[in-house]
């Protein structure tokens with residue numbers, strides 16, 4: 001059992017009571033909601049004649065269904081309009097803060113909350129979305145919940161949950177040039193497998209993690225769930241505090257020092273124990289690309305797609321399905337795979353630093369002919385800051401479309417979709433069958449820098465050959 | 470949707486029904502219910518869209534389209550079933566199609582708790598025994614009877630113990646698997662937490 005880790009401390013602090021049957025009742029410090037998983041929860045409250053217990057602890061935005069080309073209301077898609085409308089009404093009725101389109105603070109919920117200073121160390125954060133793990137980058141315990149639990153949080157500000165085990169993932173050394181947080185996390189998931197994290201919280205630590213910026217740390221924690229872990233976190237440090245300072249909802253004035261002092265005390269102790277520890281050498285990670293239909297099926301850019309023999313017996317069935325669906329042969333290289341669509345965005349890699357890196361590669365370059373490339377900033381704030389730096393112009397000049405913020409083709413609930421069996425190079429987090437809107441569409445996950453390189457070359461390429469010296 | 474759909478209510482001590490096998494590891498929530506069907510403000514019409522893309526690709530040969538599986542209610546799956554998103558639409562779609570319990574090698578965590586929250590017990594069983602059930606050949610689908618208190622499944626083929634979280638089992642037996650009321654019993658303690666948590670003191674209200 002783990003002891004004195006940040007996870008243990010935060011869990012104990014938020015534990016209301018042990019419930020009969022073995023789970024704990026956990027207080028949720030910050031509840032984030034969006035249009036897809038909340039309407040049925042509000043409906044259930046109505047059925048049970050319940051109120052939102054602490055409306056001041058819930059914050060809403062809209063992201064999954066928003067169109068990224070024309071956001072004028074009513075939306076062209078009636079169902080999308082109905083969903084945003086329902087959220088608007090629910091927020092007004094229950095007095096919940098809603099950052100709507102045009103507020104300057106709308107965007108993907110996991111991009112928005114940190115930007116606003118809502119996400120802070122030591123909190124428990126829940127949202128009806130599995131990538132809530134993102135917020136763990138700040139040393140909060142953050143996890144996705146289903147709609148019934150959204151209802152529970154609205155009604156009681158608590159949920160029933162079994163305590164997780166804690167696995168430390170220690171990353172030695174540093175990432176080499178042209179290798180990013182996305183590559184590291186894809187590599188970790190590949191090595192451990194997509195179900196290794198079930199029942200665990202992942203603590204990411206070590207020199208390679210300390211060195212990452214807050215945005216990169218969010219990329220790592222974001223994908224904890226792809227490794228099966230419901231939450232992932234990183235102990236807060238000076239970088240964390242600098243990021244949070246002076247944001248809209250961060251502690252102000254005299255409260256700031258009190259907050260920092262408390263945050264410092266939350267870190268996993270020197271003598272903390274973990275359920276297990278796994279070590280990685282970050283310096284050995286290459287730019288990494290998925291070739292299959294789970295985020296665990298990835299290889300380094302210069303490696304070959306593994307044959308069944310090279311794959312663990314437990315993973316052979318899904319590997320067989322992946323070859324067939326993706327149209328790849330074992331032993332084939334991933335490099336030079338022709339690409340039809342390039343997508344830069346999502347809660348994994350749709351932040352300012354992601355757009356900066358991609359733009360630095362695209363500067364004075366052109367997207368390959370017949371390739372569709374588009375960039376969807378993670379939030380209105382990201383879009384504004386990127387424009388302030390002129391990044392939009394670099395993208396547009398290179399041949400990318402510059403879109404309005406939202407989830408977009410990460411899950412294709414709006415009109416941004418793959419067609420037929422198109423292949424996308426995508427900075428998002430899931431390459432599941434059909435994920436990007438076409439039942440036979442194929443997704444290759446990679447870092448935003450690698451997507452930019454693929455856009456220029458029209459095929460999967462090693463971004464290190466594109467980095468300007 | 471089955472016209473007579475009724476969500477489960479109250480104590481559940483036994484679930485009996487025909488099995489339906491779905492073979493494959495890591496079957497994710499995007500496959501169970503593709504994202505385009507999430508555009509809804511209630512769960513009522515999800516049944517017909519369950520596995521929509523897989524079913525389309527298999528042109529009538531998907532287990533959820535086979536005539537022999539029409540009345541089945543106990544789903545037999547392999548490992549890491551339900552990985553991916555937190556969308557409760559996935560278990561809701563299965564439930565509305567007619568699934569009352571799931572037996573599998575392993576489940577993704579959020580999917581598992583979503584199932585429990587809406588009244589679908591999920592049981593674990595070894596790879597070998599799952600295989601035995603999935604590859605059982607006979608004229609009729611295997612009829613299974615699950616005894617919740619004993620965590621046991623009975624059938625002509627085999628009678629074995631199943632794995633389930635103690636907390637989940639107790640919820641079904643006591644009828645308290647609707648968590649909201651249980652949680653609200655501790656209102657005083659919740660209020661106390663709200664007053665005590667350090668960060669709620671040094672943060673301003675959001676609204």
Ligand code: SF4
Pocket residue numbers: 063064108109110129131346347348406407410411428429
């Ligand atoms: S960007 Fe993708 S993964 Fe992130 S919240 Fe939106 S749909 Fe989910």
